Amino acid sequence: MPKLETLRKIVQEVDSAETLDDALVLIVKRIRSAMSTHVCSVYLFDKDLQAFVLMATEGLHQKSVGQVSIPLHEGLVGLVGQRAEPLNLDDAAQHPQFRYFEETGEERFKSFLGVPIIHQRRVLGVLIVQQREQRKFDEGDEAFLVTMSAQLAGIIAHAEATVGIYSSTNQTETVGSESKYDGIAASPGVAIGVGVVMAPPADLTTVPQKTISEDKIALEIERFQAALKQVRRDIRAVGRTLSKRLRKDEAALFDVYLRMLDDNALPGEVISLIEDGQWAQGALCAVAMEHIRQFSLMDDPYLRERATDIRDLGRRVLSYLQEEASAEPKQFPPHTILIAEEVTPAMLGEVPPESLVGLVSVLGSSNSHAAILARSMGIPTLMGAVDLPMTQLDGQDLVLDGYMGRVFVNASKDLRHYYELIIAEERQLVVGLEAIRDLPAETLDGRSIPLWVNTAMGADVNRSLERGAEGIGLYRTEVPFMIRESFPTEAEQVQSYRVQLESFAPRSVTMRTLDIGGDKALPYFPIEEDNPFLGWRGIRVTLDHPEIFKVQVRAMLKASIGLDNLRIMLPMVSYVGEVIEAKRLINDALNELRDEGLPIARPALGVMIEVPAAVYQARDIARHVDFLSVGSNDLTQYLLAVDRNNPRVAGLYHSYHPAVLQALRCVVEEGHKEGVQVSICGEMAGDPGGAVLLMAMGYDVLSMSPIHLPKVKAAIRAVKYAEACAMLDNVMQLLDPKAVEEAIYTLLYDAGVGRLGNRRNLEAG
Incomplete structure (x- = not known):
C-alpha cells in the first residue's frame, strides 16, 4: 500500500x-x-x-x-x-x-x-x-x-x-456557451446585468482577468515597471535596516529577492503577457501563481520554500499596482452585478445605488452582514457559489436568480427572455400590491392576522412603514454592533434603539438582545470555535457577560421612555434556567433606572424558540414570559442537522419537512395553553404559501423582511381561512416536503394568486 x-x-x-x-x-x-x-x-x-x-x-x-x-x-x-x-x-x-x-x-x-x-x-x-x-x-x-x-x-x-464560459484556451478573448453556477439563495429576485469583480487588496488569487487594447499596452508596462521600482526600493531599505542584525548569509536573502525581480526573471514573463493583451495586475498574478504552483511541488525543502518568497513578492507588487489603480474612480455599468470572493458592506458602499442590481459572493452565508443588507435593499443575492470562476466574470453578461440560488453566464436568448418576463411580471406585481398597502391582512371569510417586519438598520423603518407593517417582530440589535470597531456605548445604543421605537410608535417593536456567535462575529470580540453553531452564541454569551447584557437592556429601556412600545426577546434559549437568569438581570436594570428617577415601563418579555430543546419546553418557558417567537431558520437547521449555508447540504434544508411542521404546530399549541402570544419571525413567514400555512396553524403574528410583506398580504386576502385549515390537515399527513409544497401552491393557484408562489422551487425554462 x-x-x-x-x-x-x-x-x-x-x-x-x-x-x-x-x-x-x-x-x-x-x-x-x-x-x-x-x-x-x-x-x-x-x-x-x-x-x-x-x-x-x-x-x-x-x-x-x-x-x-x-x-x-x-x-x-x-x-x-x-x-x-x-x-x-x-x-x-x-x-x-x-x-x-x-x-x-x-x-x-x-x-x-x-x-x-x-x-x-x-x-x-x-x-x-x-x-x-x-x-x-x-x-x-x-x-x-x-x-x-x-x-x-x-x-x-x-x-x-x-466549463463552457470560454470556448477556447485563450480565456480572456473568446466567449463560449451558457454556464450555470449554484449557491445559496440569500435574497430573492432576478437581476440581469454585467459582472463587476471586486478583489480585496493584494490577493493574488482573486484578481480578475482583463484584456487591454493595443494602445494601452505601453501604459500597462509602465505601471508594472513603476510598481517593480517601488518594491525593489522597499527591499533594499529593509535589507539596509536589518543588515547590522543579520549574519552575512542571512542578509544575502534580500539579494535573492532582488534577483527574482530582475527583468530577465519574473518581470520578463509578466511583460510578455502584457504585450499579449493582458492587464498588468492579471499578468502579474498569472505568472506568480504558476511559479508558486511549480515550486510548491518540488521535493527539495529549500526550493519548495521559494513559493512563499514569490507569493510575498507578488503581493508587494500587486499592492502598488492596486494603490495606483484605486486613485482612479472605478467604473460601474448601469446594471452592475457585484462579484467578490466575500462581499462586504464596504464593497456595497462603493457601488452607486442606482447601478447595483445584484450580488454574488463565492463565500459567505445567507446570514452574513452583506446578505442582511441586500435583503433590506431588495437586491437579488447569491452566496456560497463555491465553484464560481470569479476571476473570469468581470465584464461578462450575467443572469442572477435569487429565488433558485443560481447565476447564468452567457445565458441563451430563450433563457434570458424567460427571466426578462419574470422581471416584468414582478414590476407589475409590485404596482398591484401597492393598492392593498393600507388594507388589513384578512382572509375572504374574515380571519385577520397582523403582519410585522424584521429590521436591522434605520433605513428598514421607512421601507417597512411604506409597505404597511403593523409592528416590528424582530429588530436585530447585533447589526449596529457589527458595523463598529468597539462595543457601542449605552448612549450610542439608546440613539439607535430610539429610531426604531419612535418611528413605529405606538406599534410594538420587538428587540432581540445581542445574538452573536455562529456565523455572526464581531471584529473586536472574536469567537473562534470548531463548531460555532453549537457553541457559545446568543443568550449563552450575554449571560456569561452580564455587563454587556445589562448595558444593552438599560439602553433599550431608556430608549422606550414615553413610548412604551418596547418588547425584549431572548435568543437561543435552550432551558428555562436561562430565562429566569435573564429576567433577573432585566429586573436589576429596570430597578436601577427607576432608582435614578426615570419613568420606565416594564416591557413585555419573550423568548425565541429556535432550538429543538425549546420546542419540547415551550409550555414551561411560556409560564415565565409574555410571548414566544419561533425563529424558523435556525429551528429548521437544528431539527434537520443541516447547515443551510453549506452548499453541499443546503438542498436538504426544507421548511416544509414534516418534522419542522410538527415542531411548529407543537410550539403554537403549547404556547396558547398558557395564554401567551405566539409569533414567528423566520423566512417561512415571508413566503406567501408558508404564511398561509402558519396562519392555519394558529400563529398570532407573522414577521418578515419588509420586501415580502405585500406578497404575504395579497396571499392571505385571496384565500379563505377554512380552506387554509383544510390544506393544513392534508399536509400534516404528508411525508415528502415537495408534496407539501405542491399542496400549498395548489391552494394559491386555485385562489388566483399562483404567481405569488415561491419561485425557488420552480425550474427555469
Whole structure:
C-alpha cells in the first residue's frame, strides 16, 4: 500500500493542475507508479452518450483515449458505475460482464480493481487499475484507490461547473456557451446585468482577468515597471535596516529577492503577457501563481520554500499596482452585478445605488452582514457559489436568480427572455400590491392576522412603514454592533434603539438582545470555535457577560421612555434556567433606572424558540414570559442537522419537512395553553404559501423582511381561512416536503394568486 506521504503528494500535485485533462493525465501516471501496477485509467460518464468514456490511461493504448465508450449497463466499468461500489477481480476475463475492447490492448491484463468516482451521490466516472498477473488487489490498494477517486471527484465536479464560459484556451478573448453556477439563495429576485469583480487588496488569487487594447499596452508596462521600482526600493531599505542584525548569509536573502525581480526573471514573463493583451495586475498574478504552483511541488525543502518568497513578492507588487489603480474612480455599468470572493458592506458602499442590481459572493452565508443588507435593499443575492470562476466574470453578461440560488453566464436568448418576463411580471406585481398597502391582512371569510417586519438598520423603518407593517417582530440589535470597531456605548445604543421605537410608535417593536456567535462575529470580540453553531452564541454569551447584557437592556429601556412600545426577546434559549437568569438581570436594570428617577415601563418579555430543546419546553418557558417567537431558520437547521449555508447540504434544508411542521404546530399549541402570544419571525413567514400555512396553524403574528410583506398580504386576502385549515390537515399527513409544497401552491393557484408562489422551487425554462 502506498505511504500516506505519497498520497498527500499526489493530492497536492493533482490539486494544482491547471486543467481537468492535466489532472487526469497526472493522476493515472502517479497512481500507476505508486501502486506499482501495469495500468491505471479514468473513465468519465458522458450524459449525452449515456456511457463511460476513456479519458486518460497509463498502460493501455493512447490512441483509445476519447474513442472507447462503454455503455452504462455494459462491461466491468459499467458494472462499477451502475453499482456505485468497488469491484476487485483476480481474473477479469472470467466475469460474465467482461467486455473486450481490442483498441485498448487490455487483453494482456488479468487483475482488475475499479472504484466509482462519486460527487454528491452522483457517479461521475470510474477509476481502474489492472495488472498482468492473476491476483486480487489487497485492502490497502483498494483503500488507496477509493481515496484517490474521492479527490478526483471534487476536481471533476468543479471542472464540470466551470466549463463552457470560454470556448477556447485563450480565456480572456473568446466567449463560449451558457454556464450555470449554484449557491445559496440569500435574497430573492432576478437581476440581469454585467459582472463587476471586486478583489480585496493584494490577493493574488482573486484578481480578475482583463484584456487591454493595443494602445494601452505601453501604459500597462509602465505601471508594472513603476510598481517593480517601488518594491525593489522597499527591499533594499529593509535589507539596509536589518543588515547590522543579520549574519552575512542571512542578509544575502534580500539579494535573492532582488534577483527574482530582475527583468530577465519574473518581470520578463509578466511583460510578455502584457504585450499579449493582458492587464498588468492579471499578468502579474498569472505568472506568480504558476511559479508558486511549480515550486510548491518540488521535493527539495529549500526550493519548495521559494513559493512563499514569490507569493510575498507578488503581493508587494500587486499592492502598488492596486494603490495606483484605486486613485482612479472605478467604473460601474448601469446594471452592475457585484462579484467578490466575500462581499462586504464596504464593497456595497462603493457601488452607486442606482447601478447595483445584484450580488454574488463565492463565500459567505445567507446570514452574513452583506446578505442582511441586500435583503433590506431588495437586491437579488447569491452566496456560497463555491465553484464560481470569479476571476473570469468581470465584464461578462450575467443572469442572477435569487429565488433558485443560481447565476447564468452567457445565458441563451430563450433563457434570458424567460427571466426578462419574470422581471416584468414582478414590476407589475409590485404596482398591484401597492393598492392593498393600507388594507388589513384578512382572509375572504374574515380571519385577520397582523403582519410585522424584521429590521436591522434605520433605513428598514421607512421601507417597512411604506409597505404597511403593523409592528416590528424582530429588530436585530447585533447589526449596529457589527458595523463598529468597539462595543457601542449605552448612549450610542439608546440613539439607535430610539429610531426604531419612535418611528413605529405606538406599534410594538420587538428587540432581540445581542445574538452573536455562529456565523455572526464581531471584529473586536472574536469567537473562534470548531463548531460555532453549537457553541457559545446568543443568550449563552450575554449571560456569561452580564455587563454587556445589562448595558444593552438599560439602553433599550431608556430608549422606550414615553413610548412604551418596547418588547425584549431572548435568543437561543435552550432551558428555562436561562430565562429566569435573564429576567433577573432585566429586573436589576429596570430597578436601577427607576432608582435614578426615570419613568420606565416594564416591557413585555419573550423568548425565541429556535432550538429543538425549546420546542419540547415551550409550555414551561411560556409560564415565565409574555410571548414566544419561533425563529424558523435556525429551528429548521437544528431539527434537520443541516447547515443551510453549506452548499453541499443546503438542498436538504426544507421548511416544509414534516418534522419542522410538527415542531411548529407543537410550539403554537403549547404556547396558547398558557395564554401567551405566539409569533414567528423566520423566512417561512415571508413566503406567501408558508404564511398561509402558519396562519392555519394558529400563529398570532407573522414577521418578515419588509420586501415580502405585500406578497404575504395579497396571499392571505385571496384565500379563505377554512380552506387554509383544510390544506393544513392534508399536509400534516404528508411525508415528502415537495408534496407539501405542491399542496400549498395548489391552494394559491386555485385562489388566483399562483404567481405569488415561491419561485425557488420552480425550474427555469
